[in-house]
Amino acid sequence: SPRVVIIGAGIVGTNLADELVSRGWNDITVVEQGPLSMPGGSTSHAPGLVFQTNSSKTMSEFARYTVSKLLSLKQDGQSCFNQVGGLEVATTPERLEELKRKRGWASSWKIETRLLSTDECLEMYPLLDRDSVLGGLHIPTDGLALAARAVQLLVKRTTKAGVRYLEMTPVTGIERSSGRVTGVTTPKGSIPADIVISCAGFWGVEIGAMVGLPIPLLPLAHQYVKTSSLQVLAAPNKASNGAHLPILRHQDQDLYYREHGDRYGIGYYGHRPMPVVAASLGNTPENVSEQNMPSRLDFTPEDFQPAWEASQKLLPILRNAEITDGFNGIFSFTPDGGPIVGQHPTLDGFYVAEAVWVTHSAGVAKAVAELLTTGRSETDLADCDLARFEEVQLAPAYVSETSQQNFVEVYDILHPMQPKASPRDLRVTPFHARQQELGAVFLESRAWERPQWFEANAELLDDLPAQWRPVDRDVWSARFHSPIVAVEAWKARTTVAMYDMTPLKRLEVHGPGAAEMLQRLTTSDVLANSKLATYTLMLDNQGGIRSDVMVARLDDESFHVGVFSPVAMDYLLREARQQSRRDGLRWVQVRDVTGGTCSIGLWGPLAVEVMKATNSTDIAGLPHHGFCEAFISGVPVLAIRLSHVGELGWEIYTSVEFGQRLWDVLWAAGRSYGVVAAGRGAMNSLRMEKGYRDWGSDMTTEHDPYEAGLGHLIDLKKPSFVGKAALQGRSERTSSRRLRTLTIDDGRSMVLGKEPVFHEGRPVGYVTSAAFAYTIRKPIAYAHLPGHILDGAFVEIEYFGRLIWATVTDNPLTNVASRREQP
Numbered sequence: 001s002p003r004v005v006i007i008g009a010g011i012v013g014t015n016l017a018d019e020l021v022s023r024g025w026n027d028i029t030v031v032e033q034g035p036l037s038m039p040g041g042s043t044s045h046a047p048g049l050v051f052q053t054n055s056s057k058t059m060s061e062f063a064r065y066t067v068s069k070l071l072s073l074k075q076d077g078q079s080c081f082n083q084v085g086g087l088e089v090a091t092t093p094e095r096l097e098e099l100k101r102k103r104g105w106a107s108s109w110k111i112e113t114r115l116l117s118t119d120e121c122l123e124m125y126p127l128l129d130r131d132s133v134l135g136g137l138h139i140p141t142d143g144l145a146l147a148a149r150a151v152q153l154l155v156k157r158t159t160k161a162g163v164r165y166l167e168m169t170p171v172t173g174i175e176r177s178s179g180r181v182t183g184v185t186t187p188k189g190s191i192p193a194d195i196v197i198s199c200a201g202f203w204g205v206e207i208g209a210m211v212g213l214p215i216p217l218l219p220l221a222h223q224y225v226k227t228s229s230l231q232v233l234a235a236p237n238k239a240s241n242g243a244h245l246p247i248l249r250h251q252d253q254d255l256y257y258r259e260h261g262d263r264y265g266i267g268y269y270g271h272r273p274m275p276v277v278a279a280s281l282g283n284t285p286e287n288v289s290e291q292n293m294p295s296r297l298d299f300t301p302e303d304f305q306p307a308w309e310a311s312q313k314l315l316p317i318l319r320n321a322e323i324t325d326g327f328n329g330i331f332s333f334t335p336d337g338g339p340i341v342g343q344h345p346t347l348d349g350f351y352v353a354e355a356v357w358v359t360h361s362a363g364v365a366k367a368v369a370e371l372l373t374t375g376r377s378e379t380d381l382a383d384c385d386l387a388r389f390e391e392v393q394l395a396p397a398y399v400s401e402t403s404q405q406n407f408v409e410v411y412d413i414l415h416p417m418q419p420k421a422s423p424r425d426l427r428v429t430p431f432h433a434r435q436q437e438l439g440a441v442f443l444e445s446r447a448w449e450r451p452q453w454f455e456a457n458a459e460l461l462d463d464l465p466a467q468w469r470p471v472d473r474d475v476w477s478a479r480f481h482s483p484i485v486a487v488e489a490w491k492a493r494t495t496v497a498m499y500d501m502t503p504l505k506r507l508e509v510h511g512p513g514a515a516e517m518l519q520r521l522t523t524s525d526v527l528a529n530s531k532l533a534t535y536t537l538m539l540d541n542q543g544g545i546r547s548d549v550m551v552a553r554l555d556d557e558s559f560h561v562g563v564f565s566p567v568a569m570d571y572l573l574r575e576a577r578q579q580s581r582r583d584g585l586r587w588v589q590v591r592d593v594t595g596g597t598c599s600i601g602l603w604g605p606l607a608v609e610v611m612k613a614t615n616s617t618d619i620a621g622l623p624h625h626g627f628c629e630a631f632i633s634g635v636p637v638l639a640i641r642l643s644h645v646g647e648l649g650w651e652i653y654t655s656v657e658f659g660q661r662l663w664d665v666l667w668a669a670g671r672s673y674g675v676v677a678a679g680r681g682a683m684n685s686l687r688m689e690k691g692y693r694d695w696g697s698d699m700t701t702e703h704d705p706y707e708a709g710l711g712h713l714i715d716l717k718k719p720s721f722v723g724k725a726a727l728q729g730r731s732e733r734t735s736s737r738r739l740r741t742l743t744i745d746d747g748r749s750m751v752l753g754k755e756p757v758f759h760e761g762r763p764v765g766y767v768t769s770a771a772f773a774y775t776i777r778k779p780i781a782y783a784h785l786p787g788h789i790l791d792g793a794f795v796e797i798e799y800f801g802r803l804i805w806a807t808v809t810d811n812p813l814t815n816v817a818s819r820r821e822q823p
């Protein structure tokens, strides 16, 4: 097997060594700067609370795996997980509602939970203040990871299996040759390696700098204290670190609790963010102890004061205690709260697995081991992929501000649409000024400002025909939403609307090997017709969907490629580099042209009239998926006849300097046809009505094209493409589950995504996307459901504890949209 070096013997590095060994790899060295018995990183003092429920399916699955692995990791009959259960309490009505939403996630990800009344909370946790607690959520399988012990057992187990551990050995450099890692440098000499994985925790930034890789994490100090001894805990907890009560979260006050024998341990996120530069912490001391380790800073008692008061209120018993030990412990935060897992974009063999909580550690390690040994992780990694960040999001100032914000919000109730408060206006399109004039309400994604709707369209609300009128929403689903969205959907279906499509990634794929590479990576014949663009898929080697893509061949060696995520771009960049290296004559170059260009979607039944009014007859006459380079009133454009809303029209691209002019020209031509500017709210609704899937939610690497209902994009006549072999014998008929459309029967109850779906009382799936479908005047949702649940079946969606009836329908609402563009 390849020679592997893992940097860091924390909970992530040791789990990774173990996962690799169990997959048969046998040449592994773990290099740790501290002493192995207590390395001194975040793991060495982590209290180890494992709350599994997370809004992310991936993160919840990682947590579930960590629990099962630590339960099975035993010595002397004692495992590394104390499954005392988890209890989250609500002290405000908003939190009580939030716990219902959280219970929904848990059901979606198949974690057992129970909502508790105040009485039931008190029964389970008698030390709680009855007057404070409105209710709770109990998760019986949560509990305490004995992280430091797990590290020691994993070191022992893997050492037996042949893994070498080098302690007191800092990695000071990464060696490389011809774009590959060849080893690591240490003061004791070089260690050769074919693969290096940095599991250096909050030192990740420093390791990344050794290979020119910005790592978007920020080390932050977080306060943790232990109280004096409490009689009430002494009797049940014989062991000094024992616990018998559930781990407890009081998120309304940013607090969590566990027992350490007869003492309470209390963690607090309510204090000011305290960023740390890992490099400033100096070398690991030779004798690391509980009190003396690089990840442990001095306690700042004044920051803890509000936490102590809130704790004494929630747990009155604490009024008899005092804080005897406290510290500010360091660990990593990231711009979106997710871990950082993946490959260096240009240095082959270099991987990272950082910013990982103990909670997710074994799950992340398993995923990385799968990635290394089979080329793909069973669990979709989009939520943690290093490549998910755009370049601007790697700027130190951005990482610092957003990671601190993440610390502040770590226990907050966050709406799924809630945009960042800051930084804003980082990336604006050339249409921004015009959009502001029209009263655009912007949300933010990947640092782009994206209009959600336009207040200027409010004046059309009175013109809405009765069958298009929006229905009232509940308070939660009404947030970041406006009834104006209905106007924008109506106009796109009946006249014409302009959408700013600039933030969608556009790539130029160029070179003598470009055609060969795109043929190899996509499921369709992208060369079949030089005049038509091809909507197709990229798969992984097991047939999982890496991305959907739009490919237009501009000339023999040059392609316009639309992808929908930076992760897909990273894949294409990597493949291009590898192909160029393999065969210098068939080189291929991938260039991200998103920032230098812009794009308008002009869509609706009257789009042709608008195009004709600009005298752009070439474009107006394009067939479905046809494309051409032409001029619109003097503006050089590339136009492709495609739409994301299921209406006739084009996506029109130009370079940034012409953007405003293009907007103005189309706007002027569209005025007499009633053109409106429309936002993402309408677009999401229209694309769902038409059955279009969004990569990342409706389809991921966990789904094959047949499950996603995209079997028609697979050209099995093509001699070969990545993933083809894995699809042999599969079809929509043989899929055990399929993405289905659900229409909500009462015509008004909204869901927003990730809610569990039940059939005959059993959880069978979860909502991947949801919208109000204005064309049929009903909310709709997508969910992957078992194949035996047929059209017309009734299912229930749980929304804040309430069950909403929905009907399974076959795929897109073609009955209403058949007269319009086909995908």
Ligand code: FAD
Pocket: 007, 008, 009, 010, 011, 012, 013, 031, 032, 033, 034, 039, 040, 041, 042, 043, 044, 045, 046, 047, 048, 049, 050, 169, 170, 171, 172, 199, 200, 201, 202, 203, 207, 222, 223, 224, 267, 284, 328, 329, 330, 331, 332, 353, 354, 355, 356, 357, 358, 359, 360
């Ligand atoms: P670490 O444990 O920091 O390991 C990284 C290792 O890399 C270190 O041992 C370090 O010495 C080594 N290293 C770094 N640079 C080099 C180098 N150049 N050469 C060689 N070795 C190097 N998480 C939970 O899930 N639940 C909790 O309840 C919880 N509570 C927490 C409470 C506190 C106070 C703190 C600080 C953190 C808490 N966490 C919790 C977070 C959790 O501790 C960390 O996320 C986790 O331990 C990180 O594990 P790791 O293996 O990635 O990093």
